[in-house]
Amino acid sequence: MTDISESPIGHPSQYADPTMSRSFAKPASIGDVAKVAGVSVPTVSRVLTGAAPVSPDKRQRVLEAIEELGYRPNGAARALASGKQKFIAVMTSETSIFGYSATIQGIETAARAAGYFVVISVVESPTAEEAEQAVRLVLGQPLAGVIVLKFDPVGVRVLEALPLDLPVVAVSGEVASDVSQAVLDEVQAGTDVTRYLLDLGHETVHHVAIPPSREEDGRTIGWRNALEAAGAIVPPVISATWDAASGVRIGRALAIRRDVTAVFCGNDEIAMGLIAGLSDGGARVPEDVSVVGFDDHPLAGVWRPGLTTMAQDFPGLGRRAFGLMAKLLEGDREVTLSTSLPELVVRASAGPPR
Amino acid sequence: MTDISESPIGHPSQYADPTMSRSFAKPASIGDVAKVAGVSVPTVSRVLTGAAPVSPDKRQRVLEAIEELGYRPNGAARALASGKQKFIAVMTSETSIFGYSATIQGIETAARAAGYFVVISVVESPTAEEAEQAVRLVLGQPLAGVIVLKFDPVGVRVLEALPLDLPVVAVSGEVASDVSQAVLDEVQAGTDVTRYLLDLGHETVHHVAIPPSREEDGRTIGWRNALEAAGAIVPPVISATWDAASGVRIGRALAIRRDVTAVFCGNDEIAMGLIAGLSDGGARVPEDVSVVGFDDHPLAGVWRPGLTTMAQDFPGLGRRAFGLMAKLLEGDREVTLSTSLPELVVRASAGPPR
DNA sequence: ATGAAAGCGCTAACAA
């Protein structure tokens, strides 16, 4: 394994005093500032928050005192006294997978613009107990609201465990009627890609599915709908994991089958893996097999052949989710649904059947 | 562009009362619980925190009251009274790029295990003003400490703006002596990959660099060291952006040059782009040009040819960073440095020169 | 084991 070394790299002289060495000095409080500036505590508070006007000279003295003492307001006290919290928790099973991280990024961008911070709460397993435990821990923190990423069963469990007497927004997944929700119309999108492949001349389309959030994910449902509407046979769903390597394995297995000419993959990582596995097995893409992905991963355009895929605007999804949260934060309790439709990006991995 | 629809999806009957419809009801406090349970406030606190023993019957009554009222402790009040905060801010310029998100994931995992939550603070531009503003905002929140991702100039600025009278840990970048820091030995790693290519028989190695954190990043320095030590000529550094597409452009340009037989890329996305560009330009990898990457991106093994790369343990880096934070949180002010060495993963994208 | 009292650092309501 990797070597890891750990070593002290210096003892700054200001910490040489043994009485100081074990903890950080107690920070200056608003009272200290008031004393140094020769004003009352609320006056300091007023220059800090701008809640009320302060005469120029006092304001100046306060500012100097703050500078001199290196004063920083205590967030906990502020939150307690004002009743306003600035943290939005994002509860999710994942932070690294493309769709998740891009969505979180969108939430963060919108939250920051509104003066809020995003707190990450990862819940690993989709059991009711773990969801409840995570919710209890999270709600014990000073939070303004919670956004749940419901791309998978973990999100479903978390949302079930969450009391609805505080601002809650769900992202993606099945639409519920009691919570504001930002979603992508994956059913329609799944139908659209499948239709695209059918229109290219393929007799049917095989589907490699991502792990579903409940019974079946929207992409899979859309795929089935399109096939049935076209009177095409509906082949059994092939299940993959979130990992690209599972796509490789499936691709190798598919390479020897003459009956598969078009494959719709539940996401781009799987599609890229599938293409690799297919070519490992001697099948050419798109000449022998057409492959389309889902999401428009940053590497989809760099892949060879360029991956045709359904572009999902995850950052936009995240921003819309925060938009719904912002409404709740303002006191508007109306439950609203924000939907957007993914768009096909045509590159080179799909074409007419051989 | 994408269609976005937004619509109300229901007005739950319990909110029909107009007096309730514009805000959430005031939550139960510990005093309410005490009243219902017929005990004192501190007793409720004791069953909540476990700070002191409580008789079984009172504990039971308290638990029932909590359940009945749907009581949840107020995090801000708790933080203020106890002086203990549970949030660790991670200040970074990015959350989606592989190295960043994998590191944050490692921090989160370790933090969660220790009962802490990660707050994301994104700083977009590497100016002193923006860094100071971001620091001011972040430090106005109830935080236990701050971890700075110093992969780039933004991190450098943020660290400069950060007062050191609270727990601060830096991740990666140049080693400073006044802050605990978790790093990967990128200089050594850069030397190692370059050496690997040289040993394969290449006369020299070209380098496509990622945006550097200050003057030059460690990977580039290591590359130069190896070349100089071997007496090889040092070609000019080729600069790329974080984007894989920049690798494609560079690859196309490089495809027509006979003098480049080996290229060391600053990260895997660029390497994948480079391979795509090279093959677009008619050059074969590794027959005509050997390419190695850096990081071991999740798709590196799925790429064709499989990408030879320096594997960086980002989640481990994040965990080590939190480990240093945990020491500071316990009051140990010793400034320590934790270093680990990336390891070469040999796949198929590099070989002997033609 | 339990309660009374004090106080964490700040903002809000009220006078002046």
Add this chain to the structure above:
DNA sequence: TTGTTAGCGCTTTCAT
């Protein structure tokens, strides 16, 4: 414009 007085909801002494 400013200061005084009260809390915010919890934890922490300190008695008992």
